[in-house]
Amino acid sequence: MYYFAGRKRLYVMKTTVLFAWLLFTSLMAGAKTPDFDSILSEIAWYADIMVHAEESKHRLRAHDQLIQAVDSFLMMPGSFDVRLDSIIGFQSLYADNFRIVTWQLRHSPDEYSYGGFIQWPDRVVGLVDNRPFLNGSAYSYYSADKWYGCVYYEIIPFELHGKRYYILMGFHAGNSLVNTKVADVLDLTGESPRLGLPVFVGNGEARTRLILTYFDGSLVQLKYDKDLKGIVHHHLITLPGVGPNGEALPVSDGSLEGWIFKKGNWHYEEEVYRAVPVSEPPMLEERKVRKEEKDILGRPRG
Secondary structure, three states: OOEEOOOOOEEEEEEEEHHHHHHHHHOOOOOOOHHHHHHHHHHHHHHHHHHHHOHHHHHHHHHHHHHHHHHHOOOOOOOHOOOOOOOOEEEEEEEEEEEEEEEEEEEEEEEEEEEEEEEOOOOEEEEEEOOHHHHHHHHHEEEEEEEEEOEEEEEEEEEOEEEEEEEEEEEEOOOOOOOEEEEEEEEEOOOEEEEOOEEEEEOOOOOOOEEEEEEEEOOOOEEEEEOOOOEEEEEEEEEEOOOOOOOEEEEEEEEEEOOOOOOEEEEEEEEEEOOOOOOOOOHHHHHHHHHEOOOOOOOOOO
């Protein structure tokens, strides 16, 4: 069995045997085509409440119902072929013969948790937001039930020693002061998914993932550059007086560093190209406006 969970509860998810059994029995019984429209409507309803409700207790209750609806959806034969892109708050990425779906739950301005799953045509693995070695995450390995929770917004396949892996770019809301962006590695070469691989080399000990934690009011990008064939992100510096109580917090200085893909690994480049550096800390009074005008992935709201 696989376990599918937010931070508060665990939901059992059946494996390939159940999928095969459901498909067989439905065919033998001449069952009708699953009613995907109804279950998607239910998922969309709870997702909307989970994202937009003002009261925390309403968001949490909606999330519990959402999990149950998603669980029912994933048990339906043929659910892999039904897209979830229209669901508010869901981010779906496709690669090869699988997809990965993630979402964010806001408990309070200082607490967020994440949910998600990896799905193939014949099985599902739930992702549990549970990071036991948070301070050493840049050098740790995780599994589906010990996942560095975030919303993934980009996936990049690559090969190492004849095996295929995937870079996952993700966003974690952190708290009211800082956010985190992550470039993780999804390893599907074994029986169970693993996250993290020491392929980020240079600039110190090899990292299993890239982690950028930065002040919420600072614009920090983490993306794949096709022309450079590498991962590019803003360089962070710590500036005093940035926080509301004068705290020193990390912000972008305007320069970009990168991790260029060469012979299976991602090699550090101190400077890929340079923009105008930041001369002053971001204006705190603009922070609320920035947050309202952009979604959790930094994109302008429509």
